[in-house]
Amino acid sequence: GQNIDQPTEMTATEGAIVQINCTYQTSGFNGLFWYQQHAGEAPTFLSYNVLDGLEEKGRFSSFLSRSKGYSYLLLKELQMKDSASYLCAVRPLDSSYKLIFGSGTRLLVRP
Amino acid sequence: EAGVAQSPRYKIIEKRQSVAFWCNPISGHATLYWYQQILGQGPKLLIQFQNNGVVDDSQLPKDRFSAERLKGVDSTLKIQPAKLEDSAVYLCASRETGDTEAFFGQGTRLTVV
Numbered sequence: 538g539q540n541i542d543q544p545t546e547m548t549a550t551e552g553a554i555v556q557i558n559c560t561y562q563t564s565g566f567n568g569l570f571w572y573q574q575h576a577g578e579a580p581t582f583l584s585y586n587v588l589d590g591l592e593e594k595g596r597f598s599s600f601l602s603r604s605k606g607y608s609y610l611l612l613k614e615l616q617m618k619d620s621a622s623y624l625c626a627v628r629p630l631d632s633s634y635k636l637i638f639g640s641g642t643r644l645l646v647r648p
Numbered sequence: 649e650a651g652v653a654q655s656p657r658y659k660i661i662e663k664r665q666s667v668a669f670w671c672n673p674i675s676g677h678a679t680l681y682w683y684q685q686i687l688g689q690g691p692k693l694l695i696q697f698q699n700n701g702v703v704d705d706s707q708l709p710k711d712r713f714s715a716e717r718l719k720g721v722d723s724t725l726k727i728q729p730a731k732l733e734d735s736a737v738y739l740c741a742s743r744e745t746g747d748t749e750a751f752f753g754q755g756t757r758l759t760v761v
Contacts, residue, residue: 541690578754579652579739579752579753579754579755580691580739580752581752582748582749582750582751585748585749624690624691626690633696633703633704634679634743635681635693635696635703635704636681636691636693636750637693638683638690638691638692639690640688640689640690641689641690
C-alpha cells in the first residue's frame, strides 16, 4: 500500500520562500507529482520527479530523494495568487499509471 | 485545446436517491480517471479506464457506485443509492498515452442531505 504525509497547513509572507514537504511509504514507486489546487477549482500539474535531485521550473522547484522517501516543493518569490492547496501524488510501480494523492497542504500567503 | 468537461457542476440530492455524473475527456486521451475528493482531503482514485476497459476499480464501492466508458470517450459515474458520506467533489481526469501529465476537470460537487 501507499502512505503519503504532508503538513495540513502553512502560512508564508508575500515575496518569501516556502518549502512544502512530502514523505511517502510505498510498496513500489515510479515517480512523484506535485499539483496545485485553488479552492473550488481543478488540480493543475506543477512537476513530476522520477530521479533523485532538483527540478526547477520558474519560481517553483521540486526535489526528490527516493532512498529517503522524501520530496519537497519549493516556491520562491511568493505571490498572493500562490495561496492554494498543494497536492503530492505518488505513481505506484505498476503498469496502471494511476496517481495516489496525499491529503494536500493548504498554503496561505499573507501580504 | 478544450479541457476536460464535466457536468453538472453542482448537485444536491437526498440520501437513497440516485445521481449520475458525466465526463468528456480531452480528445485523443485514452486514459480516464474518476476521483472522489472529500472536503479537506486529497483526491481518492475510484476507477481508471484505458480506452473502454477498466484498469483499476479496487477502491470503487461497487455495491452503490458504477462507471462506464462505452465507446472509449465519454464516461459516466453513477451512485445508487447515495449516502450522506458520498458528499464530495467528483473529479474526472484524462491523460494521453505516453504523456506525464493528467488533466483534471473542474469537478461535480455533490451534496447528499
